[in-house]
């Protein structure tokens with residue numbers, strides 16, 4: 471059984487669409503019959519909240535594990551020691567007959583500020599144990615250059631950059647490059663850039679110009695399809711629904727078509743990498 475390819479969705483800029491793309495792409499792959507694990511390492515736990523309904527999540531927290539237990543298997547403060555296993559830390563979620571596995575996050579991850587040396591390697595060690603069970607493992611990163619993002623870097627084969635084509639977000643790209651360079655220097659290994667995906671796109675002249683500029687600067691690295699800004703994304707998240715299963719019509723259908731195209735290009739780019 472071939473091992474999963476691990477891809478982090480990274481951008482140090484907040485609110486650009488990382489989680490929306492991570493969840494959308496994960497479900498799209500799952501709906502194509504791929505075995506997918508989505509790893510949430512953001513203390514905001516937005517991907518977890520989107521995919522897992524509240525009752526299931528609260529029940530899970532009572533006697534199962536989250537990514538916090540992977541970072542701190544010996545416990546911190548009031549959190550009981552725990553040795554997470556795939557069965558105790560991965561939630562299988564079924565929607566529309568398709569399965570997506572989630573390694574959930576928790577707000578308590580914020581307590582993990584003074585972690586001992588070596589903590590950054592724990593996620594990789596855990597994921598190495600489950601790699602053979604999946605074709606794709608996607609990691610939804612927080613918008614910070616933190617222990618979490620560095621752990622994702624150390625765990626991944628490649629990274630994908632969701633980007634909002636507004637001037638301020640584009641200005642963040644050199645900062646991201648610098649952060650990735652810093653990680654490469656620390657780790658002594660490079661991470662393959664799978665590409666950039668435009669998210670929350672509006673048909674304004676400014677955004678169109680910005681996209682042209684980025685496509686020129688990052689020639690060959692920007693995905694063809696773009697995700698448009700549309701109402702209905704937050705509602706789908708609120709109902710724990712994949713975007714693909716939302717019944718909202720109109721412009722929302724363009725988002726579904728875009729996710730389909732992005733997924734196809736994603737798989738092609740991964741195949742070229744292997």
Ligand SMILES: Nc1ncnc2c1ncn2[C@@H]1O[C@H](COP(=O)(O)OP(=O)(O)OP(=O)(O)O)[C@@H](O)[C@H]1O
Nearest residue numbers: 484485486487488489490613670698699700703704
């Ligand atoms: N295509 C879209 N159309 C409309 N709203 C969107 C779209 N994509 C994302 N949003 C909304 O924009 C906000 C930020 O999106 P998202 O959470 O995906 O970004 P993020 O980069 O993961 O943010 P953070 O840096 O906080 O993790 C959310 O409220 C989300 O519902």
Ligand SMILES: [Mg+2]
Nearest residue numbers: 488489512516
């Ligand atoms: Mg997010």
